[in-house]
Amino acid sequence: MPLYKKINRDKNTILFVWKIEEEFDDLFKIISLKETSLIRLLNMKSESHQRGFLAVRMLLLEAGYTDFDLYYDEFGKPHLVDGKQISISHSHDFSVIQVGDCKMGIDLEILKNKIVTIAPRFMDVMHLKNLNKEEKIKKATVVWGVKESIFKIKNEKGISFPNHIFENQFSLNDFGGIAQLKFNNTIEEYCFTFEFIENYALVCAFEKK
Template structure:
C-alpha cells in the first residue's frame, strides 16, 4: 500500500497517513533495523500493535525518502526522535492507519483515532466542565474526538510525561466542522504554551496535528 493521504503544512512540515494492508513480514522487509529494534519487534505480540510499530516506521522512511538506516530512538518521556537526521517527528496509529508528522524547524504532534461511541463514556476524564459545555449535541462524538486528538497532539508536541489532559491542557470554544482549527493552551506550574491545533475527519477517523 502506498501513502493514503499526505498534507504539506508549510515548506518544512508535513504529515501523512499509511493504510496498513500488508502482513507484518511485508512491512518488516521494507525496514533496516538494528539489533535492539529487532529484539523489540520480536517481543511485540503478533497483531495490531506489531503492525502499528512497523507501519509507522515504514511511513517515516517513505516521508524521508531514504533507503538508508533510520536511527529512531525514544527519549525518557517516550517521545520518538531521530538521532542523525534534522527532523522533529511525531508518530500515531489507530486500527488500520499509521500517521507520521515531520518538521525541520518545529516540534510537532499528531494523533489519529478511529471514531467510536465509547468516547462519550470517558469524556469526563480528559475534558473540563467548561469544555464539555461547548460540545454540540448534533456532533457530540466527532467533536469529542477533535478534543481528544487536539489534547493528544499538544501532549506529544510538548513531549513531557507529567501532563494531565484535564488539568493542564485547555481548549477554547470552537464549532465543529469536518476540518478546522482550535486554540489550545498548556499550563503547568510556571509554563504557559499556546497552540493552534488543526484537525480533520478522514473516513471514520479523526486527526489532530500541531506545530510547536
C-alpha cells in the first residue's frame, strides 16, 4: 500500500500523502462506501478522479477513520463526525488529507508551464520578478495553492483570489509565509507552509494565532 508520506505538523495535526499506483478495482474492493459516496464515485467520468476519490478513503483508514466518518456540508466542505478538522486534495498521481484540531486548508497542484501564463489573473506578478522559468512555475503554483487553501478554510461565496487574498512576499527557500484575506470589511491573517513532492506543490494554510 503506497502511503507515500506521513507528516506530524504538531502533536494534533497530521498530513497523509498517498501515491496512487493501484488500479481502480484494487482500491474499490478494499474500501467500504456509504450509499451517497458510491453514487458520487460511479457518476465520476474520469477514472483518475475515481482513483483519487478512493485513495482519499485509503488515507482515512490510515488516519483511523472510514468513509462513514466523513460528510460534506451544503458548501461542499468536508467534516469528520468526531469534530476534528479535515482538509482534502487530489491531483493526478497523489491524494492528500490533513487532520487536526485547528481550521486548515491544503492544496496539491501539479507543476505546469501554463500557470505562469495565467498568473496575472490571480496574483501580483511582481512576486515572480527576477526568477528563472522553473522558479516562476514553482512560485506561481505555490501562490495558487495558498489562495485555494485559504478559500477552503473560509469557504464563503464571493471570495476572489486576485481581489481578496494577498500573499506577503516570500522566497521559495522559505517554505512558508503569511497571507491575508480582506473580505467583507475584515482582514484575517493566515500562515502557510509549502513543499514539493515529485512534480507537485503541496500547500497547507492555517489561521494565524
